[in-house]
Amino acid sequence: MQRERREGRTLNHRIDPRITRTTQAFEQAIVDLAAQRPVSQITIAELADRAGVTRATFYNRYSTPLDLLIQVLYADLERGHRLEEERRAQGGYSARALLRLATTEVADHVERFMAVYRHAIEDPADSGVYAALVRHFSDYALGFMARGHHPGLPDANREVIAQFMAHGFAGAIRAWLNDPSVTKDDLVDASVASAPAWWAVDADSTDTSDRP
Numbered sequence: 001m002q003r004e005r006r007e008g009r010t011l012n013h014r015i016d017p018r019i020t021r022t023t024q025a026f027e028q029a030i031v032d033l034a035a036q037r038p039v040s041q042i043t044i045a046e047l048a049d050r051a052g053v054t055r056a057t058f059y060n061r062y063s064t065p066l067d068l069l070i071q072v073l074y075a076d077l078e079r080g081h082r083l084e085e086e087r088r089a090q091g092g093y094s095a096r097a098l099l100r101l102a103t104t105e106v107a108d109h110v111e112r113f114m115a116v117y118r119h120a121i122e123d124p125a126d127s128g129v130y131a132a133l134v135r136h137f138s139d140y141a142l143g144f145m146a147r148g149h150h151p152g153l154p155d156a157n158r159e160v161i162a163q164f165m166a167h168g169f170a171g172a173i174r175a176w177l178n179d180p181s182v183t184k185d186d187l188v189d190a191s192v193a194s195a196p197a198w199w200a201v202d203a204d205s206t207d208t209s210d211r212p
Contacts, residue, residue, distance in 0.1 A: 080105030152198035
């Protein structure tokens with residue numbers, strides 16, 4: 001029995017690199033194709049062909065090209081959030097400085113996938129990408145409000161507050177993408193300036209300076 005378990009673990013180790021390569025191939029394929037045209041126009045057949053695998057392999061992992069694309073976008077956003085948490089744990093940053101850094105991370109994410117987001121916003125059939133972005137920001141806002149004490153946080157329905165925040169930030173991103181005259185710095189500056197006071201106040205202080 002122990003020998004069989006060892007052999008099973010060895011087999012898993014041998015398979016894991018292949019699984020990783022297949023996952024990476026799918027992720028790269030969906031990003032490449034979604035940068036060329038709206039994800040609603042991407043077929044599973046061409047996605048599988050681009051990744052160098054069969055359609056059956058795709059169906060074993062994902063439901064639709066949109067699901068795969070959202071998974072890729074969320075993973076990239078989460079990397080930025082983990083960096084924010086690391087900064088928060090290290091200390092030495094004011095709440096306002098953390099807000100600016102976190103907002104910049106999101107702006108960098110959108111810039112990395114600029115072509116993908118532009119297609120998603122321009123094509124009504126691709127509302128799923130924008131909706132997923134709003135959902136992500138809403139979940140983030142709920143998590144933020146649940147974490148620690150925030151002086152000035154209104155005694156109101158937090159789901160509604162989170163939706164208000166999420167749609168506002170997603171709308172700011174849409175304005176950036178739709179207007180070539182708006183820069184990434186404009187997005188960050190406007191978003192930070194529009195954030196409610198309770199978001200940019202340290203839990204143990206009323207100091208909202210930009211000092212790191």
